[in-house]
Amino acid sequence: xxxxxxxVEQLSIxxxxxxxxxxxxxxxxxxxxxxxxxxxxxGSGKTMTCRxxxxxxxxxTFQVDGNIQFDGVSLLQLxxxxxxxxxxxxxxxxxxxxxxxxxxxxxxxxxMAGFLKLHQDLKGKDAxxxxxxxxxxxxxxxxxxxxxxxxxxxSGGMLQRCLIALAIAGKAKLVIADEPTTALDAIHxxxxxxxxxxxxxxxxxxxxxxxxxxxxxxxxxHVLIMKEGRMVEQGRAKEVLQNPQAAYTRELIEAIHLGWx
Amino acid sequence: MKSYxxxxxxRLLILLLGVSVLCFVLTALSSTDPAVYIIRRGNLSPTPEMxxxxxxxxxLDQPLPVRYFNWIGGIFHGDFGESVFSTNEVAExxxxxxxxxxxxxxxxxxxxxxxxxxxxxxCAAKKNKLTDHIMRIISLFGICIPPFWLGFLLLLGFAVxxxxxxxTPAPGIVGLILPSITLSFPVICSTVRVFRASLLEEMHRxxxxxxxxxxxxxxxxxxxxxxxxxxxxxxxxxxxxxxYLIAGSAVVEKVFSIKGVGNYLMNCIMxxxxxxxxxxxxxxxxxxxxxxxxxxxxxRLLCPWRKEExxxx
Numbered sequence: 202x203x204x205x206x207x208x209v210e211q212l213s214i215x216x217x218x219x220x221x222x223x224x225x226x227x228x229x230x231x232x233x234x235x236x237x238x239x240x241x242x243x244g245s246g247k248t249m250t251c252r253x254x255x256x257x258x259x260x261x262t263f264q265v266d267g268n269i270q271f272d273g274v275s276l277l278q279l280x281x282x283x284x285x286x287x288x289x290x291x292x293x294x295x296x297x298x299x300x301x302x303x304x305x306x307x308x309x310x311x312x313m314a315g316f317l318k319l320h321q322d323l324k325g326k327d328a329x330x331x332x333x334x335x336x337x338x339x340x341x342x343x344x345x346x347x348x349x350x351x352x353x354x355x356s357g358g359m360l361q362r363c364l365i366a367l368a369i370a371g372k373a374k375l376v377i378a379d380e381p382t383t384a385l386d387a388i389h390x391x392x393x394x395x396x397x398x399x400x401x402x403x404x405x406x407x408x409x410x411x412x413x414x415x416x417x418x419x420x421x422x423h424v425l426i427m428k429e430g431r432m433v434e435q436g437r438a439k440e441v442l443q444n445p446q447a448a449y450t451r452e453l454i455e456a457i458h459l460g461w462x
Numbered sequence: 463m464k465s466y467x468x469x470x471x472x473r474l475l476i477l478l479l480g481v482s483v484l485c486f487v488l489t490a491l492s493s494t495d496p497a498v499y500i501i502r503r504g505n506l507s508p509t510p511e512m513x514x515x516x517x518x519x520x521x522l523d524q525p526l527p528v529r530y531f532n533w534i535g536g537i538f539h540g541d542f543g544e545s546v547f548s549t550n551e552v553a554e555x556x557x558x559x560x561x562x563x564x565x566x567x568x569x570x571x572x573x574x575x576x577x578x579x580x581x582x583x584x585c586a587a588k589k590n591k592l593t594d595h596i597m598r599i600i601s602l603f604g605i606c607i608p609p610f611w612l613g614f615l616l617l618l619g620f621a622v623x624x625x626x627x628x629x630t631p632a633p634g635i636v637g638l639i640l641p642s643i644t645l646s647f648p649v650i651c652s653t654v655r656v657f658r659a660s661l662l663e664e665m666h667r668x669x670x671x672x673x674x675x676x677x678x679x680x681x682x683x684x685x686x687x688x689x690x691x692x693x694x695x696x697x698x699x700x701x702x703x704x705x706y707l708i709a710g711s712a713v714v715e716k717v718f719s720i721k722g723v724g725n726y727l728m729n730c731i732m733x734x735x736x737x738x739x740x741x742x743x744x745x746x747x748x749x750x751x752x753x754x755x756x757x758x759x760x761x762r763l764l765c766p767w768r769k770e771e772x773x774x775x
Contacts, residue, residue, distance in 0.1 A: 252671075255674075257671050257674055257675060282679065284674075284677055284679070285677040285679070287677070288674070288675055288677040289676035289677030289678070290677060293676075294675035296668065296671070296675070298668055301669065302669055302671075303672065304669045305669070305691065305767040306691055306765045306767065307687075316677075319676070319677055319678060351766060351767060353766075364672075
């Protein structure tokens with residue numbers, strides 16, 4: 202049994218005013234170099250769960266209860282200044298919308314090197330070349346041009362890989378990806394999935410949010426099905442996806458097969 | 463892109479032409495007759511014959527379009543004509559009075575830039591806290607009060623009750639401190655509001671959450687990322703205020719008895735001095751249009767991605 206890396210216990214999130222329960226009693230347990238997949242339809246609270254783990258929820262607006270334990274530290278108790286020790290260094294994030302996730306006015310190289318310098322004792326040039334290496338590992342060839350481009354000059358697929366490259370360069374222990382394949386076409390999607398699997402091989406744990414069953418099947422690991430802010434079913438990916446127990450999971454899977462085919 | 467700038471400059475020239483016509487016509491329509499003004503200044507009571515004679519000397523008996531073309535033709539040769547009010551060449555008067563006003567305006571602009579940015583970021587960082595509420599009350603107050611009244615209050619406070627400054631204009635930059643505050647305070651109050659709103663809007667964008675997820679502190683994001691992206695609306699507003707400052711300096715110069723272009727312009731208006739008013743207005747309008755152009759260039763340099771949006775529109 203390897204070490205527990207991330208443990209989410211009884212996580213509940215509510216809107217404060219007017220009071221509205223958004224997420225109730227979510228439990229996630231993730232070991233080192235393992236993968237967990239959050240599945241569910243839009244509005245089921247997957248993204249909200251991610252944002253809670255990333256400490257992005259505004260505490261004036263949201264009431265967050267429960268416990269999120271990472272590497273022996275309670276993430277919910279972190280102070281603003283302690284965030285730097287975990288987010289961006291041990292926990293990397295790949296956001297949902299690559300087109301709007303970067304500062305539109307700055308060159309990609311400058312922004313990414315800036316993030317790396319927050320956590321690693323690097324000079325500007327070294328941070329840039331570290332990121333450049335990560336870019337080529339993420340499957341991008343035209344690295345010099347990308348470093349000198351601003352976000353609006355690149356396509357969504359390229360930007361998505363730029364974001365994944367930052368996760369690679371950051372040497373994180375846990376990568377949280379919020380629908381990382383939504384903006385991508387089928388070919389780029391498969392490549393992105395491969396990059397995540399590659400990260401996992403190197404000892405990085407994955408928490409991936411998706412509504413794409415193919416991605417879930419590909420990455421495997423532990424699957425958690427969410428509906429309306431609650432956990433409906435969880436288990437090993439193969440078992441849950443091939444032999445779903447909960448009615449809702451069966452409904453979800455059937456919906457795909459009914460579709461347009 | 464090139465055609466855009468050509469269009470922009472053509473538009474600028476047409477606007478300037480319009481401004482010159484309007485100035486000239488409006489001055490001619492004024493009820494004051496410069497001839498009467500000149501005769502009265504000579505301590506004589508004007509008779510119809512005297513008025514007719516002075517009008518001929520000034521060339522006022524000619525039809526309006528002819529006078530306009532004479533005047534505008536002169537400007538192309540660098541000749542603004544003669545001022546009725548001061549009996550000097552207008553160009554000479556402007557050379558004497560403009561430096562004073564320019565010093566005042568530049569000092570005010572510097573105050574506006576520094577305080578708008580600092581207070582805007584402060585308000586955004588302390589959103590809905592006590593500091594923010596206090597700043598909101600002060601800026602509402604600043605937007606509402608008339609500048610001349612603020613000028614008198616400052617004089618009363620800091621030159622009479624607590625004599626740090628003198629009531630009569632002191633030489634050098636010390637004498638410009640109170641006037642420049644009078645001029646810049648209302649502007650700072652409105653730019654701070656706009657900047658705060660723009661900053662808070664930026665702080666809700668995706669790139670801010672991404673930067674936070676990468677461990678950047680809120681303050682650092684505010685200063686290094688949101689600040690730059692929030693600037694364009696403020697720069698646009700700020701450049702529009704440049705002409706307000708030059709024109710608004712008229713009131714402030716009166717209150718603080720500074721011999722600048724604003725004071726001069728007020729006196730010329732009293733004398734219906736078409737040549738001088740036209741020249742002043744033309745210069746102010748040119749500065750306004752240049753400031754607007756400068757603001758646009760600055761915005762494009764700061765946020766090149768906005769270029770795409772404005773080119774489509």
